[in-house]
Amino acid sequence: MTNRVSILGCGQIGETILLGAVNGGLDKNQISISAHSKKRVDFLTEKYGVVGNTDNNTAMKNADIIILAVPYPAVDNLLKKIEADIKPNTIIVSLIAEISLSDLQTKIPNHSAIVRAMPNIGSKVGFGLTLLSFGNNISDSQINEIESFFALFGKNIIVSDDQQHNMAPLSSSGLSYVLYMTDALIEGNAIRGISRDISLQMMQNILSATSALLKQNNGQNISDLLHSMCSPGGSGIKRIANLDRKGVKSAFVDAISEDI
Structure with a gap:
């Protein structure tokens, strides 16, 4: 990938993208960032070896891809300041969950190459x-460029703009739910007298094995896969039944399906 990328507003999500891109092999000389304070810019430039600036227009100079990672309240002011300096063929990528593609197009009517992207924290580790x-x-060529960039640190799913809202609870927070479940299982093991270090090793293996099984059995109903592991009358199915009685599955369904 030869495109120059500028991340404007390099806070938590911006740094996640930055780390993923650097670890994914993008040359540091192809990346520039901006942040709200010199202290933050100095921290990021020293840590990642990229060019940084507190001035967005300077940070995005010569960029082929501009990634908007600022908080929602700051986006209007940012776009007003940078719009005149955006090159005609530059791709604008918004990471701002509150702004739809149509809203973004309205805010920069003279620019057509726009993208909405919602990455997750797994980008930090290449997943x-x-x-x-x-x-x-x-x-089409610009689409390929964007897909190539985000593929540096994981998997892409192309969705319609209106699907972003409905898919976000799982795509963005799914890791949190799995960590929540993992923490609960380790705590349960601690009650049985098993050290947290050993339980963590167990869970790392369990999660890796689960991922491998899901990949191997792609297309198989998850419930069928689950129950194929539990013998009738065995302890496994009894523990699953106990989780069902306590509404654990329903709680996870509600966490994903309900708007909060």
Whole structure:
């Protein structure tokens, strides 16, 4: 990948993308960042070896891809300041969950190559999941460039703009739910007298094995796969039944399906 990438507003999500891109092999000389304070810029430039600036217009100079990672309240002011300096073929990628593609197009009416992206924290370790939605006027070659960039640190799923909202609870927070479950299982093991270090090793293996099984049995009903592991009348199915009685599955379903 030869594109120059500028991340404007390099806070937590911006740094996640930065780390994923650097670890994914993007040359540090191809990346520039901006942040709200010199202290933050100095921290990021020293840690990652990229060019940084507190001035967004300077940070995005010569960029082929501009990634908007600022908080929602700051986006209007940012776009007003940088719009005149955006090159015609530059791709604008918004990580701002509150802004749809149509809203973004309204804010920068003279620019057509726009993308909405929703990455997750797995990008830090090369297992990111990014939902990508493309504006109507973006070219095929530009789509390929964006897919290549986000593929540096994980998997991409192309979705319609209106699917972003419905898919976000799982794509963005799914790791949190799995960590929550993992913490509960380790705590339960601690009550049985098993050290947390050993339980963590057990869970790392269990999670890796679960991922491998899901991949191997792609297309198989998850309930069928689950119950194929539990013998009738055995302790496993009894423990699953106990979780069902206590509404654990329903709680996870509600966590994903309900708007909060």
